[in-house]
Amino acid sequence: MSADSKVRIYKTVVRPILTYAVETRADSTKTKNTMRAAEMIILRTIKGVSLRDQIRSEAISEDLKIQDIIRFTRARRRYRRDHSDRMMEDGQRMDDRIQRNLQAELPKDGTKAGHLLPKRLNSRRNKTTS
Template identity: 35%
Template structure:
């Protein structure tokens, strides 16, 4: 990275960003549509992302410029949001597949092997559920919308706020009223609690 075009001042920012979008980012997130990332992996991805973008902008961490300001100046969305959009696009594509296709059958298949001791492994489905909740919807509504490819693509490309417990202002009407979903504004982790009437 140090010996490449990223540090050459005679190369414009727009050219460096084209290299980022066409080479660096696709290489970094190859196969991301099926990823199940934990906080440590997200942190390492963000570190690689910001290392490149800060060099493009000509600043270092010592300048104490927040990541959001760097992305805003370069007009680049965060890598986490980009991955989430790609995962939603693939999820919608799976929903539109015929049920007898091999990919759809494997996706719908359930693992019947005996589970090992310890905490259950986190699967890909809860990842999609968390992304949809952050966007103010849920799986049943999103599944119906994904059947229309054009509408689903427009909805996925739509920018959504991520700075509140309910990003869209309030939970969707179709979400059961006895379940509360809380989203951490720092790590975007979703937690739910069921209220039991006494």
């Protein structure tokens, strides 16, 4: 398999898994280092080099045309923040959307939403106590 195909798989499958919930997660040094290390392990495998070859991480990233994962996460955060700002500019539209979503989640028969969960929990409690 060519390196280009492996890079495409990395970008579409692996990187989203590595950066899951990065828009809302706290950005600590430990998290950054862990993400960079995981990314470089994968990129070195794609390139077919090891640490003993003493090739710098930046050179591997440039050769494979991969953006640093921390820069990628910052761009995702910026995108999410800008999206939220656009949604909040038109407050009335946002309120209507929230109200429609809440109404769609309510059951049609007038019962409380999620009424099955307490019944299941109560039946389990009754089985364990008897």
